[in-house]
Amino acid sequence: MTDIAPPLDERVDLALFGDYAGLSANIQRRIVESRAKPNESKTLRLFPTSEAAELVGLSETHFRALRRERPDFPEGTVVGGNNRRAFTLAEINTMRDRLLETTGDQRYRVRRVSDALPVITFANFKGGAAKTTSAVHAAQYFALKGRRVLLVDLDSQGSLTSIFGFQPDEDFTENDTLYPFLRGEIKSLRPLVRRTYWDTIDLIPANLSLFQSEFELPLMQHRDRNFRFWRLLQSGLESVADDYDIVVCDCPPSLGYLSINAIYAATGLVVPVPPSMLDYASTGQFFRMMHDTLATLGQYEKQTKIFDFVRILIAKFNPADQNHKQIARWMSLSYRERVMENRMVVTTALDMAGLRKETLYESGASGNKRTSDRALDHMNAVNAELLELVTRTMAPAHSGEVA
Secondary structure, X not given: OOOOOOOOOOOOOHHHXXXXXXXXXXXXXXXXXXXXXXXXXOOOOOEEHHHHHHHHOOXXXXXXXXXXXXXXXXXXXXXXXXXXXXXXXHHHHHHHHHHHHHHOOHHHOOOOOOOOOOEEEEOOOOOOOOHHHHHHHHHXXXXXXXXXXXXXXOOOOOHHHHHOOOOHHHHOOHHHOOHHHHOOOOOOOHHHOEEOOOOOEEEXXXXXXXXXXXXXXXXXXXXXXXXXXXXXXXXXXXXXXHHOOEEEEEOOOOOOHHHHHHHHHOOEEEXXXXXXXXXXXXXXXXXXXXXXXXXXXXXXXXXXXXXXXXXXXXXXXXXXXXXXXXXXXXXXXXXXXHEOOOOOEOOHHHHXXXXXXXXXXXXXXXXXXXXXXXXXXXXXXXXXXXXXXXXXXXXXXXXXXXX
């Protein structure tokens, strides 16, 4: 397979699409390889002392002192002159654990304390709404805060899977995705979980074969009236609930059987919406379909599905665009407190990271530091708001009402 398309011939047969699929896979592989060492998988960058201290919740001076004084603290890796050091995410999590053990200070407790497992699903049936971008940045932010995260890719395009350095249709078979679980061939999600280069992020990958579920699940429902296809993922997550503090689901751009599974399993639902008239109108249609679908499922369940929270995230927002600002105001007036206070802002740093199949958290302060810092500030604000929602709704006093 070459990296160049064949000469243009207006007569097209199926072979052309196969050629183009191969070309796309080659380009994606080159992008991943360009960001990793030769013949090695993608790796996560080291965090300099200033970032590591901030993540642990200490001043840089205190952090340095503890590293020198405590033999149980990781030493990090020397990365420059003057004995400058940087740390892996695993080492940062070790520091949190050590501090909790020795001080008992609850600010270092990052593991889930509630029995219930929070599941955040990112969904919208319109493509290009930044669902995957939102989901992966949220998951990585939670991991940076010490949470053990399970990412579930339900989109057969496998965009989320590819961000973690995998070639979905080459590295995985249909039996590595949710497909065998949804068919009832395995009873637990545990065999499907894959470690990633992020210390506390695991992934259930997706590839094109997962799309077969959209045809098979309705047939299974037709054959067995007692079959509850919408409960499959929810029941599967129970098999791995003790391993994680939070689950993040990325849905396909449709309200099909896979999305319904992720939505029904969710304790929190996030709907990313770009500030355009078409997306604004589409969101209303999405909520109408959601209402009708959940109402139908409620008749079977004899109870209504309740979310801990539902939020609309204004995505791809350009604060300099007057049309964006106007539509964002309309959205806030329409959906009121359901619209997240913080917005996913379009930035050069986010665009450049996406071209490299990276996230802002993986890129760090690359390129122009001021630009990178501004992009990170916007992204951190969005994800801090989400984490606060999860923490608040999972508190012992939580009543189970929709937030």
